[in-house]
Amino acid sequence: MELPIQTFRVTRADLVRYAGASGDFNPIHWSDRTASKVGLPGVIAHGMFTMALVGRAVSAWAAAPDAVVEFGVRFARPVVVPDTDEGTEVVVSAVVKEVTEAGLTRLDITATCHGDKVLSQARATVRAPR
Amino acid sequence: MSLDPSFVGRTYPPTAPYQVGREKIREFAAAIGATDPAHDDPEAARALGHPDVVAPPTFPVIVTMAASRQIVEDPALGVDYSRVVHGDQRFAYTRPVVAGDELVCVNTIEEITNRGGHGFLTTRTDVSTAAGEPVVAVWSKIVVRGEA
Numbered sequence: 001m002e003l004p005i006q007t008f009r010v011t012r013a014d015l016v017r018y019a020g021a022s023g024d025f026n027p028i029h030w031s032d033r034t035a036s037k038v039g040l041p042g043v044i045a046h047g048m049f050t051m052a053l054v055g056r057a058v059s060a061w062a063a064a065p066d067a068v069v070e071f072g073v074r075f076a077r078p079v080v081v082p083d084t085d086e087g088t089e090v091v092v093s094a095v096v097k098e099v100t101e102a103g104l105t106r107l108d109i110t111a112t113c114h115g116d117k118v119l120s121q122a123r124a125t126v127r128a129p130r
Numbered sequence: 131m132s133l134d135p136s137f138v139g140r141t142y143p144p145t146a147p148y149q150v151g152r153e154k155i156r157e158f159a160a161a162i163g164a165t166d167p168a169h170d171d172p173e174a175a176r177a178l179g180h181p182d183v184v185a186p187p188t189f190p191v192i193v194t195m196a197a198s199r200q201i202v203e204d205p206a207l208g209v210d211y212s213r214v215v216h217g218d219q220r221f222a223y224t225r226p227v228v229a230g231d232e233l234v235c236v237n238t239i240e241e242i243t244n245r246g247g248h249g250f251l252t253t254r255t256d257v258s259t260a261a262g263e264p265v266v267a268v269w270s271k272i273v274v275r276g277e278a
Contacts (some may be wrong), residue, residue: 008163021161022192047216048191052162055187065166065226066178068187072220072269121218 001096003107006057010045010079011087018049032083044078050090050118054111057092061107062126069104070125079113088113094124103128133249133274135242137207145197145235147260152229154192155185162186175228182229189227191219194255194268197235201253202272209251209274217250217271224264232260240269247276 015029024046027034035043051073059065081087091112098106109122152172159169167174168184175183202209227233234257241252255268 014161014163017161021158022195024195048188048219049162051219052164052186052188056162056164059164059166059187064178065164065168065186066180066184068221068223068226070220070222071187072218074218075216 003061003094003096005091005093006060008053008056008090008092009087010049010053010081010090011085012043012081012083014087015043015045015049015081018046018052022046022048024048040078040080042080042082045081045090047075047078050075050079050111053090054092054109054119054122054124057094058107058109058124058126061094062105064126067126067128068124069127070123072124073109073111073119073122075118076120077113077116077118079118090118132244133207133209133242133251135244137239138242140239142200142204142237145200145237147232147234148193148196150185150193150227150229150231150233152183155183155189155227155229158189158192159186162188172229180226180228185227185229187221187223187226190221190233190257190266190268193233193257194235194270197237197255198253198270200237201239201251209249209272213275215273215275217273218252218269219271220269222267224266227265231265233257233265234260241271249274249276 094107094109097108105126107124111119164186236256238254240254243250252271257266258264
């Protein structure tokens with residue numbers, strides 16, 4: 001079963017806010033100068049910010065903020081965030097792989113930016129709402 | 131760069147307790163756009179059976195990332211942090227983190243491989259309360275990129 005697609009807009013302001021809230025101040029997430037110096041096409045989102053957006057999608061599908069019992073991703077490709085009002089967009093979809101007898105639902109997740117997969121092996125297990 | 135595989139299995143001393151504050155959970159939830167009232171309103175969290183506001187699923191990385199400095203700054207292991215890229219991340223929760231938790235991290239090096247001039251380091255961080263109740267296990271794989 002395919003779950004409804006969820007789309008998240010990501011701007012530079014989001015990265016600055018996430019840096020402050022998470023304590024990850026790596027300059028590749030806010031400085032074009034640093035990003036290009038290390039060979040990136042531009043400032044990129046924190047991998048953990050992308051994962052957090054996917055976590056929002058999973059919680060929304062589960063219809064509960066506390067339903068995730070397992071959650072893992074591989075960071076396959078960076079999410080480049082241009083310094084524009086629009087920023088960029090991360091599109092998150094998932095299929096239900098399995099519902100166990102214990103009531104756990106296993107999801108295979110896809111996250112893309114401009115059609116390219118930014119995560120691989122993205123999976124979550126959620127329990128049914130209380 | 132090459133990482134010494136003899137570090138596999140090494141466990142580091144428990145970290146100093148991290149106090150999970152209600153405002154920190156609210157700040158983190160706002161930063162990722164998570165709007166469920168249980169992240170913000172203690173009453174909404176209590177209605178779900180939690181003692182206080184509930185952290186979003188990736189919140190524990192705040193605690194584990196700080197704790198993993200034990201490893202990436204271990205001079206004996208010699209990771210060059212300016213060459214580090216995040217590879218994989220995984221969480222297995224016993225329960226969600228909630229405000230009021232006092233969290234202690236125990237870091238273990240699970241795997242080290244060297245391939246194509248890059249070093250791959252997988253750590254597991256067992257996060258429990260100061261009283262010893264397990265909360266979440268967190269795996270993180272980092273890639274230490276070799277000189278081009």
